[in-house]
Amino acid sequence: MRKKWAPENKHIVGSRPDLPDGVVKSAGRVLQILEYFDEIQRPANVVEISEILKLPQSSTSALLRSLVAMGYLYFDRLARTYMPSCRVALLGNWVNHPLFMGGVALQCMDELQQRTGDAVVLAIRNGVWAQYIHVLQATSMARLQVTRGALRPLAASGTGYALLSTLPDAEVRKICHRINAEARAAGRGAPVATDTLLPTLEDVRRSGYAFTTDLVTPGGAVLAMPLPVTDGGQALVVGLAGISEVQKARRTELIATMRDVLSAHFPAL
Structure with missing residues (x-):
């Protein structure tokens, strides 16, 4: 089984790109959050997500809560971590290059x-x-x-x-x-x-x-x-x-x- 990657900033090649001009920030940040989960393939807390994506923690919390409310993220109250739900896996399932x-x-x-x-x-x-x-x-x-x-x-x-x-x-x-x-x-x-x-x-x-x-x-x-x-x-x-x-x-x-x-x-x- 392939080992899941955890970020080691000093070894990373290629900085995470900024949102392009004209992109609505809240929409872009939601996608950045989902892409980050796809990279690390494990639960993450709000502090980690806000730091790696360089987002204000308050804004990150609001976005994560919204995704939980819509059923796209699962929140583990005991561990205080977030994880994508099965609903995310179904997004784009019909698009088949x-x-x-x-x-x-x-x-x-x-x-x-x-x-x-x-x-x-x-x-x-x-x-x-x-x-x-x-x-x-x-x-x-x-x-x-x-x-x-x-x-x-x-x-x-x-x-x-x-x-x-x-x-x-x-x-x-x-x-x-x-x-x-x-x-x-x-x-x-x-x-x-x-x-x-x-x-x-x-x-x-x-x-x-x-x-x-x-x-x-x-x-x-x-x-x-x-x-x-x-x-x-x-x-x-x-x-x-x-x-x-x-x-x-x-x-x-x-x-x-x-x-x-x-x-x-x-x-x-």
């Missing part, structure tokens, strides 16, 4: 974690970012903790490269134009050099994977491969995240393992 039918994507992630000991991430494109929508934490001794919901630059990260590799060059150019326009408007970051990026993406398409070290996180590495894109479906990428020096030494082994596992779960690859 083809890659999740039968749990194939999650089974693939489980096997990758068991065979490599590394953290396994599932990423999608979110605007000009690659976002980790699901994370299985590493079980090996040499490991980094990865934050679910973390954002990575679409044009400057391993998961981003893998996502962009599924798109035609014309679409990539449009995305780079948007990235550069937003960066100029915000007065931040160096512009993305499209003519440098496109050959990198061609290498990813040819090899079937993106491998980056120390690109976003100093000392961190990611090996990422795209999953089959279904008709009308959103592109998904699975990646192994770990320590740069360890992954560089294991690169050949990790690539072979990922190819073996993905081909077993996704014969279309």
